[in-house]
Structure formats: structure tokens, C-alpha cells
Amino acid sequence: xxxxxxxxxxxxxxxxxxxxxxxxxxxxxxxxxxxxxxxxxxxxxxxxxxxxxxxxxxxxxxxxxxxxxxxxxxxxxxxxxxxxxxxxxxxxxxxxxxxxxxxxxxxxxxxxxxxxxxxxxxxxxxxxxxxxxxxxxxxxxxxxxxxxxxxxxxxxxxxxxxxxxxxxxxxxxxxxxxxxxxxxxxxxxxxxx
Numbered sequence: 001x002x003x004x005x006x007x008x009x010x011x012x013x014x015x016x017x018x019x020x021x022x023x024x025x026x027x028x029x030x031x032x033x034x035x036x037x038x039x040x041x042x043x044x045x046x047x048x049x050x051x052x053x054x055x056x057x058x059x060x061x062x063x064x065x066x067x068x069x070x071x072x073x074x075x076x077x078x079x080x081x082x083x084x085x086x087x088x089x090x091x092x093x094x095x096x097x098x099x100x101x102x103x104x105x106x107x108x109x110x111x112x113x114x115x116x117x118x119x120x121x122x123x124x125x126x127x128x129x130x131x132x133x134x135x136x137x138x139x140x141x142x143x144x145x146x147x148x149x150x151x152x153x154x155x156x157x158x159x160x161x162x163x164x165x166x167x168x169x170x171x172x173x174x175x176x177x178x179x180x181x182x183x184x185x186x187x188x189x190x191x192x193x
Contacts, residue, residue, distance in 0.1 A: 006038055008046045008056070015057045020103055024110040029053065055118055058111040062122040065093045066129075073129045079137030080188055086133060087155075087184050090126070091162040098168040109165055127152050137191060144193040155187055 004010065014035045018027045029050050033040040047053035072086045098105045112119050130152035137143030145151040161167045162180045170176060 006036065006042055006046070010036065011043055011046055011053070012057050012060050015053060016061075016104070019057070019107045019111075020101070023103070024054070024107050051114070054111050054114060058108060058114075059118045059121075061097075061108055062118060065090070065097075066122065066125050068093060069126065069129055073132050079133055079140055079142055080192070083130075083133050083137070083155075083191070084184060084188060086129065087159055087162075087187070088180075091159075091180055094163045094165065094168075095171040098165070098171055105165075105168070109168075112165070123156070127156050130155055134191065143191040145191065151191070155191075158187060159183055 011032065015027075015032050018031045018035055021027075022031060029043050030040045032053070033043045036043070043053070047056060069086055069089055072082055072089060075082060097108075127149075131149045134143055134145065134148040134151050134155070138145060138148060143151075159180075161170070162176075162183070
């Protein structure tokens with residue numbers, strides 16, 4: 001059987017496993033290459049530096065959430081229901097990332113600190129998704145705001161406790177779901193103004 005073609009996606013998958021196994025401080029490009037059965041030069045042909053590889057794996061991780069949420073944005077239906085679903089899905093996605101694979105989550109927290117541009121693009125994307133839903137609500141007459149983009153930033157900030165990774169330790173405590181629902185309901189009532 002011929003060997004699999006080395007692709008950026010295969011490299012990123014292997015990098016994720018190496019990071020899970022060794023953590024960001026000890027994981028090297030040589031470890032990634034070894035996991036793939038190739039030379040480290042082969043990895044560098046796809047990612048010119050270790051920093052570029054780490055940034056790409058961080059972006060891939062964040063993009064998973066954005067892609068899941070974009071499906072909600074693209075659906076038809078009442079904007080309040082879509083916003084409720086979107087906020088709930090964001091909270092659940094972040095909570096699962098932190099709780100289901102704590103070692104990898106801790107690794108990504110380190111990588112996110114190194115990849116500010118990737119995080120900024122992720123936040124911009126999420127705010128754009130919120131803006132789209134809020135604009136739909138204004139068009140439907142269910143949301144009232146003179147500036148959907150400004151309101152989207154405010155909603156994102158107001159719900160930060162439920163998606164900003166710095167709050168991850170709170171996400172498993174009793175009562176967090178009730179806290180989230182109270183904030184989400186307040187936001188929805190406020191937009192209906």
C-alpha cells in the first residue's frame with residue numbers, strides 16, 4: 001500500500017496528538033514528523049516555522065467552533081430562536097472543549113497566548129455571526145437596535161463569562177447553566193425592547 005500523501009491537514013492532526021501527549025513546552029516539530037513517519041524538513045515544507053505550525057493548529061481548533069455556529073447563522077427562522085440557539089451552542093462548545101479534553105484545552109490556552117492574531121480573527125468572525133442574526137431580527141421586527149454591529153459586540157461581551165476561556169474553571173460548577181440561561185434570557189428580552 002502506498003504511503004499517505006503528506007498534507008497540511010494530516011500534519012495538523014498529528015500536531016494535535018503530539019501536543020496532547022507532550023504539551024506545548026515539550027512538543028517539537030521533530031515529534032510531529034516522527035508521528036507522521038517523515039523528516040522534519042517535510043513538515044517545514046508545509047509550515048515554514050514552528051510558530052506557523054502552532055498558529056495553524058490553534059486556528060484549526062478555533063475554526064471548529066466557528067463552523068458549528070455558522071450553520072445556526074445560515075438557518076431560516078425567527079431571529080430570537082436563532083440567537084438563543086447560537087449563544088447556547090457557543091457556551092456548550094467551549095464548555096465541552098474545556099471539560100472533555102482538559103490536557104489539550106490547557107495546551108491551546110498556551111498556544112492562544114502566542115497567537116493573538118488568530119484569536120482576534122476568531123472573535124471578529126463570531127461577532128460577525130452575531131451581527132447577521134441581530135440584523136435578521138431587526139428586519140423581522142423582533143429586535144430593536146440602531147446598530148446591529150455595536151449590539152453584537154455588546155452581546156458578545158455580556159456573555160463572555162460563558163465563552164471566554166479565562167472563565168473555564170467556572171463552567172463545571174453547579175448553577176452555571178442557570179446563570180447562563182439568566183444572562184441569555186436578559187439579552188433576548190433587551191433586544192426585543
